[in-house]
Amino acid sequence: MSLSYEELAELDEPRLVTPIPGPNTQAVVERDERVTSPSLPRAYAFAPERGAGVMVEDVDGNVFLDLNSAIAVCSTGHAHPLVTEAITRQAGKLLHYSASDFYLPIYSELCSRIDDIAPMTNTRTFLANSGTEAVEAALKLARNHTGRQYALAFFGSFHGRSYGSVTLGASKAVYRAGFGPMLPSVVHAPYADCLYSFSDLEHPDSPGYIEEVIFKRLIKPSELACIVVEPVLGEGGYVVPPRRWMEMLKSMCDEHGILLVADEVQSGMGRTGKMWAIEHFDIEPDIILSGKGIASGMPLGAMTARSELMTWPKGSHGSTYGGNPVSCAAALATIDLIEGELQVNAAKIGELLKDGLLHMAARHDFITEVRGLGLMLGVDFSSVQIADAVEKAAFERGALLLQAGERAIRMSPPLVINERQADAGLRIFDQACAAVTAAA
Ligand SMILES: Cc1ncc(COP(=O)(O)O)c(C=O)c1O
Numbered sequence: 421m422s423l424s425y426e427e428l429a430e431l432d433e434p435r436l437v438t439p440i441p442g443p444n445t446q447a448v449v450e451r452d453e454r455v456t457s458p459s460l461p462r463a464y465a466f467a468p469e470r471g472a473g474v475m476v477e478d479v480d481g482n483v484f485l486d487l488n489s490a491i492a493v494c495s496t497g498h499a500h501p502l503v504t505e506a507i508t509r510q511a512g513k514l515l516h517y518s519a520s521d522f523y524l525p526i527y528s529e530l531c532s533r534i535d536d537i538a539p540m541t542n543t544r545t546f547l548a549n550s551g552t553e554a555v556e557a558a559l560k561l562a563r564n565h566t567g568r569q570y571a572l573a574f575f576g577s578f579h580g581r582s583y584g585s586v587t588l589g590a591s592k593a594v595y596r597a598g599f600g601p602m603l604p605s606v607v608h609a610p611y612a613d614c615l616y617s618f619s620d621l622e623h624p625d626s627p628g629y630i631e632e633v634i635f636k637r638l639i640k641p642s643e644l645a646c647i648v649v650e651p652v653l654g655e656g657g658y659v660v661p662p663r664r665w666m667e668m669l670k671s672m673c674d675e676h677g678i679l680l681v682a683d684e685v686q687s688g689m690g691r692t693g694k695m696w697a698i699e700h701f702d703i704e705p706d707i708i709l710s711g712k713g714i715a716s717g718m719p720l721g722a723m724t725a726r727s728e729l730m731t732w733p734k735g736s737h738g739s740t741y742g743g744n745p746v747s748c749a750a751a752l753a754t755i756d757l758i759e760g761e762l763q764v765n766a767a768k769i770g771e772l773l774k775d776g777l778l779h780m781a782a783r784h785d786f787i788t789e790v791r792g793l794g795l796m797l798g799v800d801f802s803s804v805q806i807a808d809a810v811e812k813a814a815f816e817r818g819a820l821l822l823q824a825g826e827r828a829i830r831m832s833p834p835l836v837i838n839e840r841q842a843d844a845g846l847r848i849f850d851q852a853c854a855a856v857t858a859a860a
Contacts, residue, residue, distance in 0.1 A: 422481075423477075423483075425472045425499070425501075426472075428470075428471075428472035428473070428475050428477065428483065429472035429473035429474075429475060429497070430473075431475050431483060432840040432841055432843075432844055433485060433818070433840075433841070433844035433847075433848075434475075434482070434483055434484050434485050434817070434818025434819065434844070434848070435482065435483040435818070436482045436483075436817075436818050437480065437481050437482055438480045438481070438482060440465075440482065440815065440816050440818075441465035441466070441467075441478075441480075442478065442479070442480025442481075442482060443480065444467070444478075444479040444480045445465055445466070445467040445478055445479055445480055446465070448467040448479055449465050449467065463811070463822055463823070464811070464812060464815050466478060466484070466815065466820060467479045470498075470499075471486065471494070471497075471498025471499055472497070472498055472499060473497040473498060473500075473834065473836050474486055474487075474497055474498075474833055474834050474836060474837050474838075474841050475498070476498060476820070482818070483818070484815075484818050484819065484820050485818060485819045485820065485833075485841060485844055485845055485848065486498070486820045486833065486834065487819055487820055487821050487831050487832070487833045487845050488820045488821060488822050488830075488832060488833070489713070489832055489833055489834045490717065491712070491822065491832075492654070492686050492691060492712050492713060492796075492832040493712045493713060493716075493717055494713075494716055494717050494834050495689050495690065495691065495712075495713030495714075495716055495754060495758065495762070495834060495835050496716045496753075496754050496757045496758070496762065496834065496835065496836060497834040497835070497836035497837075498717075498834070500716060500753075500754075500757065500836070502753050502756070502757060503716045503717075503750050503753045503754060503757070505753075506749040506750060506752065506753035507718065507746055507749055507750050507753075509749065510526070510745050510746050510748075510749035511746050513745075514745050515744075515745070515746060516741070516744050516745065516746075517745070518739075518740050518741070519547065519742070519743045519744075520738030520739055520740065520742070521738075524743070524745060524748075526745045526748040526749060526752070527547060527743045527745070527748055529748070529752065530545075530547065530743065530748040530751050530752055531544065531545040531547065533751075533752060533755055534710075534722055534724055534755075535724070537695050537755060537759065538696075538708060538724050539682075539695075539696045539698055539699055539703075539704055539705065539708060540704040540705065540706070540708070540726055542726065542727045542728075543724045543725060543726055543727060544724070544725060544727050544730045545722050545723065545724040545725075546561075546722070546723045546724075546725075546737065546742070547720065547721070547722055547739075547742045547743025547748070548711075548720070548721035548722070548723065548739055548742040548743070549719045549720065549721060549739065549741050549742050549744075549747075550580070550711060550719055550720075550721045551579075551580050551585075551683075551685035551686075551709070551711030551712060551721050552579070552580025552581055552582045552585045552721070553580075553582070553721050553739065553742065554685065554709040554710065554711055554721035554722055554723045555579045555580050555582075555584065555585040555588065555648070555683060555685075555709060555723075556580075556582055556584045556585060557723040557737060558646070558648070558681045558683075558707050558709055558723050558725075559571060559584045559585075559588070559646070559648075560584075560732070560736075560737060561707065561723065561725060561729065561730070561732055561737070562645040562646035562679045562681065562707070563645050564731070564732045564736065565645075565679070565729050565730075565731050565732065566645040566646075566677070566678075566679065568642070568643050568644060568645035569605045569643065569645065570605045570606070570607065570639050570643050570644045570645060571588060571605065571606050571607075571644070571645055571646050571647075571648060572606075572607050572608070572609060572630070572634065572644055572646070572647045572648070572678075573588040573589070573590065573606065573607075573608055573647075573648045573649070574590065574608060574609055574610065574611040574649060574650075574653075575590045575591075575608050575609070575610055575611055576590065576591055576611040576653055576656035576657065576659070576825070577589055577590060577591060577611060577648075577649070577650050577653060577655075577656055577683075578591045578595075578650075578654060578655030578656060579648065579650075579683055579685075580685075581595065583599075583602070583603055584603050586599065586602065587602035587603035587606045588606055588648050590608050591655050591656045591825075607634055607638055607639065609629050609630050609633075609634060610629055611653060611656065611659065611661065612659070612661035612662055612665040630672065631672075641672075641675075641676035641678065642676065642677070644676065644678045645678070645679060646678060646679040646680070646681050646706075646707070647669055647672070647673055647678055647679075647680055647681065648681040648683055649666075649669060649680070649681070649682060649683065650682075650683045650684075650686070650687060651666065651682055651684065651687055651696070651697035651698040651700070651701065652686075652687040652692060652697045652792070652793060652796055653825075654685075654686030654687060654796075654824070654830075655686070655824055655825075656824065656825050657798055657800070657824045657825020657826065657828045657830075658791060658792050658796055658797060658798025658824055658825070658828060658830050659791065659798065659825070660791055660792060660793055663700075663701050666698070666701040666703055667701065667703065670703045670704075673706070679706040679707060679729065680703075680705045680706050680707070681705060681706065681707040681708075681709065682696070682697075682698045682705035682707070682708045682709065683709045684696050684697060684698065684708055684709055684710055685709055685710060685711035685712050685721070686711075686712055686796075686832075687796060688708070688709075688710045688712075688713065688714070689710060689712070689713035689714050689754070689755075689758055690713070690758035690759075690762050690763035690766050690794075690835055691713060691766060691794055691795055691796050691832065691835065692766070692770075692792075692793035692794035692795070692796050693763060693764075693766045693767030693770055693793060693794030693795070694763060694767075694794075695758065695759070695763060696708065697793065697796070700793060706725065706726055706729060707723060707724065707725040707726075707729070708724045708725075709721070709722065709723055709724075710722045710724070713754070713758075713835075714751050714754060714755075715747045715748075715750040715751040715754055716750050716751075716753070716754045717750070718746060718747040718750040718751070719741075719747055720743070720747040720748070720750070720751055721742070758835065762835035762836065763794075763835070765835055765836065765837070766794040766795045766835045767794050769795060769833075769837050769838070769839065769842050770792070770793065770794035770795045770796075770797065772839060772842050773795070773797055773831060773833075773842050773845070773846065774790060774792065774797055776842075776843075776846040777790040777797065777799055777831075777846070777849070778790050780846070780849065780850055780853065781799075783850075783853075784853045784854075784857065785802075786801050786802045786803075786806045786853075786856075786857075787799055787800070787801060787853070788800045788801060788802050792831075795831070795832060795833055795835060795837070796830075796832055797830070797831040797832070798824060798825070798828045798829070798830050798831075799828060799829045799830075799831070799849075800825070800827060800828045801827050801828065801829070802827070803827055804823075804826060804827040806827070806856060807823050807827045807828060807829055808823070809856040809859070810829060810849075810852045810853055810856050811823055811829055813851075813852035813853075813855045813856055814848055814849060814852040817848045817851055817852060818848065819844075819845055819848040819849065819852070821849075831845070831849075833845065
């Protein structure tokens with residue numbers, strides 16, 4: 421018999437009722453592979469039907485523990501009642517009116533709410549439909565405001581798949597292959613002084629690299645409009661940079677009038693135990709970008725900048741759907757929940773999960789590092805084959821995980837996860853590692 425929403429949300433662990441993947445999933449996969457774009461990078465055969473909190477049921481009635489949050493998106497858990505209520509209420513009133521051309525009240529209400537929580541004071545916000553659009557908006561604003569054309573980003577980073585953001589990203593060559601030429605005037609430097617995603621290559625310290633290589637040999641700092649950085653590397657492997665590195669970036673930006681853009685599409689919205697990951701470094705960016713977790717699954721991105729930077733003229737940027745009222749309603753409810761208790765829960769359960777993973781690392785030799793902040797945790801393995809095998813073994817046992825970087829698995833559960841569900845996640849992760857050892 422089908423579980424109610426509450427019953428599903430309260431489950432502590434997976435319930436598998438068919439072999440994985442089940443027959444209905446296989447049928448979905450078979451149709452999908454005939455009609456969808458082959459560019460989509462599917463991880464494994466999971467076909468979700470409904471979700472409640474941390475639990476997701478597939479089309480065969482198997483219940484999984486979602487340690488991905490649908491890739492760091494469903495921050496408040498699947499279909500949080502307060503979020504779905506806000507969405508339903510708004511959908512019953514007004515589905516759409518373009519905020520680019522008219523004064524949509526809920527659009528400015530959300531911008532004002534983001535101003536309240538932003539890590540810098542006195543901001544304005546542009547709302548978009550996705551993370552990549554927020555990145556594009558930041559690039560355009562930085563060039564337009566500074567009158568400079570160059571942007572600097574980091575190896576290992578991911579900023580999205582539209583042309584500006586894919587040019588900024590440098591995590592995997594496949595994202596760029598066959599799509600050139602990329603946007604001109606974008607340069608890259610090593611991310612911090614640690615390049616987990618580049619195996620064990622010796623490399624120069626990154627601030628030194630920016631001064632010695634980029635500023636001396638490629639472009640003058642006075643030509644650089646912005647430095648775009650993920651305060652915790654997301655797709656690139658959940659890497660937390662050293663504090664002094666972030667501080668050096670900030671002082672470099674201040675010295676040369678370069679705008680510091682924090683891409684918090686993945687790391688923001690309470691995921692690291694603070695509203696923004698950059699708050700762990702006590703640094704104020706000039707522009708902050710959000711997406712993913714901001715609206716619990718509704719499409720929304722935000723580019724928030726210090727007010728005095730928003731000098732671009734009327735008509736220079738806009739969007740038909742960006743900041744549509746239903747996504748705004750979801751975001752307002754999401755922010756209330758995150759501010760209320762979820763960011764605290766993210767810090768608390770994040771500690772518990774990290775401790776458990778560190779203990780596990782002592783038992784499984786192939787775990788080479790456990791890192792992260794709050795509920796943004798990365799587990800590095802000795803090879804990508806092992807990371808692959810652990811991801812698959814966890815899936816077969818009912819836990820949804822996803823790889824990141826060269827050979828890591830990321831753990832980014834919904835911020836509503838409780839201790840019992842975290843324990844179940846650890847237990848399954850441990851069993852998956854043991855099964856991979858046994859198979860080897
Ligand atoms: C840090 C970061 N920036 C930007 C993006 C792009 O967001 P979207 O897929 O919504 O365009 C992502 C997506 O994974 C991301 O992790």
